Amino acid sequence: MQKTTRAIAMAFLGMASLSLSAQESPSVHQVEGRTYVNKDLPIYLQFKTAPNGKAYDLKSEKNPQDANPLYLDTEGVNYIRSKWAVDSATGKTIYPTREVMMEIYCDGLAPSTSITLKNAPRYSSAGTVYYGKGLVMVLSPSDGYAFDGTRVSSDGVSGVKSTSYTVNGAQATYNSEVAMNKEGQQNVSWQSIDYVGNLESPKNRVFVIDLTAPSTGISKNGDQSGDIFSARSTFSLSPSDASSGVDYTTFSFDNGTNKYGTRVSLSALSDGEHTITWYSEDNVDNSEAKNSYTFYLDRTAPVSSIAIQGDLCEGRYDYISERSKFNLSSTDNKAGVQSIEYSINGGAYSTFNQALNLPNQNGLVTVRFRATDKVNNRSASSAKTYYLDNIAPNTTISYGAPQFFKQGELFITSNTPVTLTARDNASGVDKTTYNTDGSGGGTYSSSFTVSNEGPHTLNFQSTDCVKNQEASKSSKCHVDNSPPEIYHHFSIEPVGEKTVDGKTVKVYPNYTRLYLGATDVKVGTDKIEYSINGEAFRAYSSPRTLDISELDQFTSEKVYEVTVRAIDKLGNKSEQTFMFAIER
Secondary structure (H helix, E strand, O other), rough: OOOOOEEEEEOOOOOOOEEEOOOOOOEEEEOOOOOEEEEOOOOOOOOOOOOOOOOEEEOOOOOOHHHHOOEEEEEEEEEEEEEEEEOOOOOOOOOOOOOOOOEEEEOOOOOOEEEEEEEEOOEEEEEEEEEEOOOOEEEEEEEEEEOOOOOOOHHHOOOOOOEEEEEOOEEEEEEOOOOOOOEEEEEEEEEEOOOOOEEHHHEEEEEEHHHOOOOEEEEEEEEOOOOOOOOOOOHHHHHEOOOEEEEEEEEOOOOOEEOOOOEEEOOOOOEEEEEEEEEEEEEOOEOOOEEEEEEEEOOOEEEEEEEEEEOOOOOEEEOOOOOEEEEEEOOOOOOEEEEEEEEEEEEEEOEEOOOOOOOOOOEEEEEEEEEEEEOOEOOOHHHEEEEEEOOOOEHHHEEEEOOOEOOEEEEEEEOOEEEEEEEEOOEEEEEEEEEEOOOEEEOOOOOOOOOOOOEEEEEEEEEEOOOOOOOEEEEEEEOOOOEEEEEEEEEOOOOOOEEEEEEEEEEOOOOOEEEEEHHHHHHHHEEEEEEEEOOOEEEEEEEEOOOHHHHHOOOOEEEEEEEEEEEEOOOOOEEEEEEEEHHH
């Protein structure tokens, strides 16, 4: 501290007056009859013999080096003395004797000012101190304390004259507590000065005022389609704070219980719409305004179905053909279908894009299928088994009676039933169609006949329930509805004629013999029978009977009526009746 001098005077009664010199104000301070002198000031003593008289320097003969100036060595009260008090009226020593003492107070200690920062949250990290909202700075100066904290007598204390402070370089005089409401780093210094010019060494405090709340972002992880998520999805909260740092982050679903942390699992949420609310608070209690996000939690997998396009027949199995295609469709309650997959007979899954044919292999085929929505909810695998029927029916033809083969050719009559028999080992026969010589016919339901005489070709084929059509088949047959032609002649020429019942009949002798015969153009005559005069028919010739020509049937004189019938090998029958007479 730079020193300047100033005279201070003090008077002794009946001798002269004394004066003191001290530092520039406030080097000496007088209050309530007391004089406070800065300890660093030199003191020069003088005296006067009259109040306005000449001033004389007072020197020390014994120790001249310690006077003019002299320095006060004791903090607090010091004394300028005269040994005994003298009565100013008589000029004699006053009894009982008493010493004359004139007090001068020495103050060599600067004030000490403490700082208090209050009314705001406080946080310390890595040597930096942070305060939140409402911070107030209080400076508390005091005089009369040594730097080591020991108390000095209050008699030697001139008192604090003023306290000044700076905040980030802006200086002010401290009068009362200061509201600290500006955000950022605060570089605060302060010092006090007492009334005799003792200036406190500057003190400094650096801290940060944080008035800004954190900001917390949200990111969505995992299965997502727009604002739709699966139970496997998570949210990540990312708080940031530029000053004191984030103390905690809290979130809740649908105004429920607060949870702490930044990783948010959706696994416990039910299917449906939900709202997450979250915010963060920093280390000095600045709390972020609540954020919210509404989303849909989709736990439901798609529902899929399979349908057959084309040939399909329901029975023991669902029968399909090689032409059939399977089509998969799927619906989803919220997110929408992302993909459909299928597997055939236990093979690897493939993505379904359009209707497909099944492998062209006869027998059971199993299609498994599943669907995944846009937030990767995958349905359980469903299965459908089909019978792939790629074998057409087999149709056979059979002819009933009558029928006759001649040299590999089949002869039938218009009464011969024709039966078509179709068999199919899978989906079953749907229908059998036929025609005769390329026309007529239709759908077969029961046995039929072929009417027209002559050779014919029967065409037929069957179709099963999944429209596998048999290649057209044909069968040849020859319809013979014509009976044999009957012939008869006698072994002798007639000997005459006569009229019987108005009819002319020929007459033969009684030894005549009758010969019968029949000719069938196509299949041949099977048998000839005859009846004479209404008797039972008998075979014209057989291993067990004699030919009519070998019998003497016509010995009696009378009129004979003979009926002859011939039957071919198909049962076509012709009949002829003739009359003749026998005379001797």
